[in-house]
Amino acid sequence: MSLQGTTPIGTLSVELESTSSFLMGALPVEVRDSRSRLIRTFKGGQLIELEVGLYSVSAILDDGRRSTRVVHVEPDARAVVRFAPPSPALAAYAKLRAAAFARRASWAELPLIDGLLAVGAQALVATEDWKKVMAGLAARLLPRLLLPRGGPDPAVRLAAAIDALAAERADNGDLDQAIRLHEVARRAFDDAHADTEAALTRAEMAALLSTSDDGRIRALSLNKEALALLDGVDAPERALVLRERSRLLEETKRPQEALQLYVAALYAFMRLGDRRQWLDTLNDFARLAERVGDPRSRVTEFLNQKARAFENEPLSRDGDPRLLETSRELRTLHVERGCWLAWMDRFEVDPARNRQPCEEVPWMRLRTASTTILVGVPANPYDDYPHNSCMVFVEGDRVRVLPAPERRVASAVHGLIESGNVVHAVDLLESATELLASKYQDPAGAALGGLLLQRLGRLEPHAGWVENLARDFPWLADARILLAAVLRNTSERDRGLDVLLSAARQPLLFADALSLALALLRRWPDRARFAERQAAQAALADAAVDVDFSGVVLTQRNAKPAPRNGSPSAVPASAVPAPVLVRRA
Amino acid sequence: MPDILNSSQQSTPATHALVIGVSRYHHIQDGQAPTERGRQFGLEQLTSAARSASEVASWLLNSYRNARAPLGSLRVLLSPSPGEVIASDVAERLSSPHGATRAAVEQELAAFRTACAQHVDNVAFVYVAGHGVQLTNHGAILLLEDVGSDAHLNELGGALDVVGCHQGFDHPRTARTQFWFFDACRQVPEVARRFANLAGAITLDEQHGHADSSPLFLASSTREVAFARVGQSSLFCEALVWALQRGAVRGPGEECGEWHVSVSSLHEKLAPRVRLLAGQAGEDQNVEITGRVLPAIIHRLAEPPRVKLQVTLQPPAAQPVTRASLFFGAQRLVLDRHAAWPIDAELEAGLYLLDVTTAPPYADKKAILDLKPPAVTEDVKVA
Numbered sequence: 001m002s003l004q005g006t007t008p009i010g011t012l013s014v015e016l017e018s019t020s021s022f023l024m025g026a027l028p029v030e031v032r033d034s035r036s037r038l039i040r041t042f043k044g045g046q047l048i049e050l051e052v053g054l055y056s057v058s059a060i061l062d063d064g065r066r067s068t069r070v071v072h073v074e075p076d077a078r079a080v081v082r083f084a085p086p087s088p089a090l091a092a093y094a095k096l097r098a099a100a101f102a103r104r105a106s107w108a109e110l111p112l113i114d115g116l117l118a119v120g121a122q123a124l125v126a127t128e129d130w131k132k133v134m135a136g137l138a139a140r141l142l143p144r145l146l147l148p149r150g151g152p153d154p155a156v157r158l159a160a161a162i163d164a165l166a167a168e169r170a171d172n173g174d175l176d177q178a179i180r181l182h183e184v185a186r187r188a189f190d191d192a193h194a195d196t197e198a199a200l201t202r203a204e205m206a207a208l209l210s211t212s213d214d215g216r217i218r219a220l221s222l223n224k225e226a227l228a229l230l231d232g233v234d235a236p237e238r239a240l241v242l243r244e245r246s247r248l249l250e251e252t253k254r255p256q257e258a259l260q261l262y263v264a265a266l267y268a269f270m271r272l273g274d275r276r277q278w279l280d281t282l283n284d285f286a287r288l289a290e291r292v293g294d295p296r297s298r299v300t301e302f303l304n305q306k307a308r309a310f311e312n313e314p315l316s317r318d319g320d321p322r323l324l325e326t327s328r329e330l331r332t333l334h335v336e337r338g339c340w341l342a343w344m345d346r347f348e349v350d351p352a353r354n355r356q357p358c359e360e361v362p363w364m365r366l367r368t369a370s371t372t373i374l375v376g377v378p379a380n381p382y383d384d385y386p387h388n389s390c391m392v393f394v395e396g397d398r399v400r401v402l403p404a405p406e407r408r409v410a411s412a413v414h415g416l417i418e419s420g421n422v423v424h425a426v427d428l429l430e431s432a433t434e435l436l437a438s439k440y441q442d443p444a445g446a447a448l449g450g451l452l453l454q455r456l457g458r459l460e461p462h463a464g465w466v467e468n469l470a471r472d473f474p475w476l477a478d479a480r481i482l483l484a485a486v487l488r489n490t491s492e493r494d495r496g497l498d499v500l501l502s503a504a505r506q507p508l509l510f511a512d513a514l515s516l517a518l519a520l521l522r523r524w525p526d527r528a529r530f531a532e533r534q535a536a537q538a539a540l541a542d543a544a545v546d547v548d549f550s551g552v553v554l555t556q557r558n559a560k561p562a563p564r565n566g567s568p569s570a571v572p573a574s575a576v577p578a579p580v581l582v583r584r585a
Numbered sequence: 586m587p588d589i590l591n592s593s594q595q596s597t598p599a600t601h602a603l604v605i606g607v608s609r610y611h612h613i614q615d616g617q618a619p620t621e622r623g624r625q626f627g628l629e630q631l632t633s634a635a636r637s638a639s640e641v642a643s644w645l646l647n648s649y650r651n652a653r654a655p656l657g658s659l660r661v662l663l664s665p666s667p668g669e670v671i672a673s674d675v676a677e678r679l680s681s682p683h684g685a686t687r688a689a690v691e692q693e694l695a696a697f698r699t700a701c702a703q704h705v706d707n708v709a710f711v712y713v714a715g716h717g718v719q720l721t722n723h724g725a726i727l728l729l730e731d732v733g734s735d736a737h738l739n740e741l742g743g744a745l746d747v748v749g750c751h752q753g754f755d756h757p758r759t760a761r762t763q764f765w766f767f768d769a770c771r772q773v774p775e776v777a778r779r780f781a782n783l784a785g786a787i788t789l790d791e792q793h794g795h796a797d798s799s800p801l802f803l804a805s806s807t808r809e810v811a812f813a814r815v816g817q818s819s820l821f822c823e824a825l826v827w828a829l830q831r832g833a834v835r836g837p838g839e840e841c842g843e844w845h846v847s848v849s850s851l852h853e854k855l856a857p858r859v860r861l862l863a864g865q866a867g868e869d870q871n872v873e874i875t876g877r878v879l880p881a882i883i884h885r886l887a888e889p890p891r892v893k894l895q896v897t898l899q900p901p902a903a904q905p906v907t908r909a910s911l912f913f914g915a916q917r918l919v920l921d922r923h924a925a926w927p928i929d930a931e932l933e934a935g936l937y938l939l940d941v942t943t944a945p946p947y948a949d950k951k952a953i954l955d956l957k958p959p960a961v962t963e964d965v966k967v968a
Binding site for chain 1: 724748749752755791793795799835836837838839844853871875876877878879889913914915916933934935936937938953955
């Protein structure tokens, strides 16, 4: 539409980036003029003509947060406002996934590496053997490797046309990224490529040793003596030899070379899981680094991080002792201390057999600093990895569970709740929740959205899909609590009470569902089955004392194994089968 | 009379407000007439709930503006602690006794309900502050001045079930637009456990249907404390008045052709403000919203708010050769080649284009300033 009249006109282009086509078309955008008058609202990106002037453009983004930009629309020119997905959350998730993949037993099990699992090309470039290393990597991984061309990580992309890795922005100085790569690569070659390990170790060391304070990685060749030692000695002895050699170099007044060898020794001890030797060597390294005024603070910082990881337990692929048990259907992958990926394998719906993927909502029982916590895990058994997964974090005495960011719509619902921006995006919430309940088949995400709609007084128009949700997913008691809330003020009140009383006996996934169940039991509009309601209310209220209602998923403190341990659906964490991640087509 | 406007029945739409603040508790441990039942609450007297309520009432008296439903009645029940300062304009209008006992609250709640039901285009405004009990996200119970009295049949005989009342108001035959604010602490789990089957708190019957909009703002998350400054108002009250006066003010839009505070803008600004105030004291307090959260206008401003602007120049050595012009909306000149630094001005809220011209070795600069109340500072670097 063009504007009439003589006022100069310019163009405003609003661009929304999202990996979800639904969200890209549903995120609400507001345009206000210089007097703060709302002049345009729309969903998704648009190109609009406006009188020249100043405008503020705001949008609710993927993570539920509002972002605002100001822009000057000038005559016959296009002003562009671009809203990108929230990078901090993605960055955190990238780190998490990278670490998870790094702990895979072999590359053969690695189904997917995306651009977020950054390849530290820079660090490899810094070594003389990087081409050889990358050739080896690429040859072995290409059948399973998927690095989106021009993917979100600026460090590297896979040039799909020639199936070769090409480095971009080789000076990005991302040490964390380099470390991630080396962790991945080292794990990969542990088993079958022992001869290449030395080359990778060189890459690791080069990455660390050549990192200067200004954050740039510089090419430095490693001490030839160290390389020779690395190549010729098996692992345990190599570590000891390296350290002794370092001490000798230190005594012979060659501190810089000694520092390099200390780092090599530290790596060797780290891989061996020898905490005592590692800490001894770290002390030597730190002492020497301080004495010679070595500027490689980032190296020291990295090593100190590793030292903290060593403080309580050795690095291990076998998990974290804080995970006590899980529901039988839930699979977990320990990522790093206090952090897991959790998912359920895809369940094929077979109407003829009327089977369900589980009897009750999936859960984990975790040990925190001062208590044990039972936490619901909103995994999605109706999709493939990673769309079936969640991230679980232990933070002090709290446990936080987030849907995997690939579950874009469920993540957006979660983000709306956490950010408190839902009031601005109720329409988005409604359509997102319907989508989760129908096309996307993410019942846990749909239940979460439904609970929020109920809290906002907007659930009743959605009675249809609430009914379906409660019927199709009987293991998800939260959906039946929602149904009871819908039926309470209808002619089907008695059925609503039936549904409520049965659901109140099952474990719930979300804190709001428990809260709603208690409120319904307490305030049911008539006195039908009063004694049963009282009993159910008392039982729930007793459990509610230990529930953290400030969280989204239901977390219950002082969780004892008694109610569930030994039940058919509970298995100790150590017995959880090895995860099999399924590549998403 | 607790209706400090002394209003009579009205046939045109009006805003009816009920404001309750309880700092003084007779029957708890350190009260004037402690009872065993009162002691069991394990609570102490408050110092800011009545004051906070009075400040909200004062804002309603002096600043609230809604041309479609002007303030029609303002019922205020306050139980201040000794020495607690009450907003003077409210104190002057209050007759004695005006304490928030069960009997008084029942009487005023009934009158408030009657007033609200006079017209569906009425607006209901409810603010309550004091000790609170809350077991779940869906509960909010205010303890009244005489909680713990042996005269009550139930443990919570001296309490107001705010969520129950809120739900009792959620029907289409009363004020269709309602705003509820619950400014109260949460209880520790052991106390909450005793109230699992609570009974006796003042509540209302639920009716069929719904109001158009009736958000309920809860001052803190479950099991959190709602904080206050000693001898001053609660953080929630401070943030609420700040948000209503300027912090949550929005420009004209689809919902409202005037500058205004809406449910969404209040929610957007109130929660972070409370979190900020609590954080400054090293505490954590998180506002929640529940109820029927649909678009509604809480407060309308007569004119655009004014914003204090200060623009400083870096480096200071550039000041003698640097001039600044300011254009409202990039077009209307409001400051022409201003040479005195820093720039101090009070301007209408909105978007401005700042055009800074200078001489070598410095570089010209342009910036868009988004002036939002109460104040904006901008540092312009021309080096």
